[in-house]
Amino acid sequence: MTKQQTIIKKTGLAVMTAMTVLSLVACGNGNQEAKEEKPKEEVKSDVTDTKDSKENLSSENSFSDPKVAAKTFMDIVFKDKTSRIKELTHLSPEQFKETELDLFRKNGSLHIPEDWILQTPSGSTYTSNEILEGYAKTMVDMYQDIDDYTTMSSEVTDDGAEVKVSVRGLAGKGLGQASREITEKYLGPDAYKYNGTDSKELNTVMQLVNFWSLSQYYERGGTTPVVQEPMIFTIYFEKDKNGDYAPNEDTLKELYKGAYGTNDYQGSGSSESNDDIRKTEDSNDY
Secondary structure (H helix, E strand, C coil): CCHHHHHHHHHCCCCCCCCCCCCCCCCCCHHHHHHHHHHHHHHHHHHHHHHHHHHHHHHHCCCCCHHHHHHHHHHHHHHCCCCCHHHHHCCCHHHHHHHHHHHHHHHHHCCCCCCCEEECCCCCEEEHHHHHHHHHHHHHHHHCCCCCEEEEEEEECCCEEEEEEEECCEEHHHHHHHHHHHHHHHHCHHHHCCCCCCCHHHHHHHHHHHHHHHHHHHHCCCCCCEECCCEEEEEEEEECCCCCEEECCCHHHHHHHHCEECCCECCCCCCCCHHHHHHHHHCCCC
């Protein structure tokens, strides 16, 4: 084990509606039959009005409108609403959740070393895979804490549509600060001194520490930091053969990346080093 490895190990690292059919029975003379006709006309009118109302409601929520598709997709990603997830993404809630986690697993694995073990001063140990899994879950959960988002406009093309959205997303500064505070509190003040080093190997080890610290921060009840001002960006939706819009394989990446910023965040009262911001940005650069 190298001296650098020894140092790191010691510091730790997602109507059916029922209609009642009324049967009217005519009886008696002609006057009685005439009287029976009026209620029949009224029932027919009520049924027609209900049908028109449902058609209008259906049109307002149709994925033939790219803004509806975009709003529904953000509801799924940011609020974990699954009522229309199968209709929009053709995935079950469980399958979509795995898709989300896989994005962070694959991206995070590019920034951390394999086969490393982080040992805390208290004696707890965490493998690289355990830390990566915790990081992926934390990021998905933090994005689901975003509650200020809306669609603004859409530009339709032959094959799809670009939808402009506004999101008060995750604050990179806040995430970096949270990670640093946990690192220094539970691993000791010296555990952070290699952050931003020119050594590629040490940088990957420090990223492992940052992933662990961020997960620990959230698991211990830490608040998800969000930016003060909304970020405006576009996400792409493809048009299918039925004229409906749906996310493609890159739409989720675009949404995650667009909803991550480095400007001021709620509750920020202290400055943060460029190294803190950069390392958190790197791990979310798809």
